Amino acid sequence: MLDRKFIVDHCELVKQNCANRGVPVDVDRFVELEQRRKARQVEVEQLNRQANEISKSIGKAKDPAEREARKEQGRQLRGRTQALQAELEQLAGELDTLQRRIPNLSHPDAPVGADDQANLELFRGKTPPATFAFPPLDHVQLAEKLDLVDFESGAGVAGHGFYFLKNEAVLLELALQRYAVELLAREGFTPVTTPDLARNEVLAGTGYIPRGPETQIYSIENSDLSLVATAEITLGGMLAGQTLDAERLPLKFCGISHCFRTEAGAHGRATRGLYRVHQFTKVEMFAFTRPEQSEAMLDHLRDMECRLFDGLGLPYRVVDTATGDLGGPAYRKFDLEAWMPGRGEFGEVTSTSNCTDYQARRLNIRFRVKGEKGTRFLHTLNGTAIAISRALIAILENYQQADGSVLIPEVLRSWVGKERIEGVST
């Protein structure tokens, strides 16, 4: 979330930004409520001071009658304070709801636009899309021919959107994890495996909404836990409430988790096969930086994504995400879209965001500079290294051969243990 004072002081800017992002929030109401809240706070503090003085004087009073009189006085004061306090809390609650709805500011270079139609292509990857001398199949057809994914059983066991990976698809999943983690570890990312569940408070701190009609989140009944939609949630929550020494920054992690998404309201949109599923495995990058480091870190995360996909020999383009498509926490976001011959279009495979201090403020993660007074919020960034399900789509569709087999990308061969997925002869 944004700083309360900042919102009041830069009301017009915030309003314009909300408009650019297509987020309807009553910023004027926020400003008005905040002013009322401040006024109430001053009153409450004054009454508290008086009540404290009286309480102290009771301890020192010798005369019992005097004590009783003071006590009565104290009771009355505290009674008044309580009413005001309740009002203050009510205001604060309302403000908090509004404040959480206000999205992060947007990078001046981020293209302004309502949705992904306005995304700006920046550049393409090293590998050009293959030209096929035959009509390319999509990954669902390939997976069926090569016995790689069992969608029917997945649906039977857990419902539509769940699946079993089989045979080489399993080896590919493991190989992709290994490939990503090794490359990232060499670049100074600390590898971690993370909880697949998190407290709703942590979800909210990262900008995810655990409950409600539009939620993308599965929640666990009779608990305040939810299944995570990405390791971004747990990695961000990892340092919640902490104050770090500035010299320790930046910190880089890569976390492996399963990701669970209800995909409410997404039916009918690219739901075929592995593209939009309720569960997948992901290797996620996450960084904590000082504010002046975060722009360079975003480029670094984007570079890592490019290196991973160039290394896999997959064609892709990188887009600068439009303001309307940024979501709440991101200040700037780059998506990497792989070419998917089966669909004949680019499809998002990774995404990296600079969330500046938006998540840190909610999660209360700060840093301290030696010799400086006070603390400041650090910046958080996240980026997909490999989302297995979508990477599988890109690999299967781009590496398919005329004979129906699929080549394994060179960098994965040692882990998969073969160079080609052969069709089962029937």
Next chain:
RNA sequence: GGAUGGGUGGCCGAGUGGUCUAAGGCGGCGGUCUUGAAAACCGCUGUGGGCGCGAGUCCACCGGGGGUUCGAAUCCCUCCCCAUCCGCCA
């Protein structure tokens, strides 16, 4: 899951209803002394917020939330976490 003991400032640690304005120590910063350093001694040393041009000053914070009381680090309820033991388990 059961039992017990805990959670206090950057760290250790005292504090069971009112000079807590949180003792004491360690660490850190500044100073005195010294050729320099160490030691010794003296002073300062948390976070967030309000008001003020400012020196300042006030409010809140002792794991989170709630309660009792004129007054809570301290008493009560509840949740979370940590330690140890027991049970169960991959």
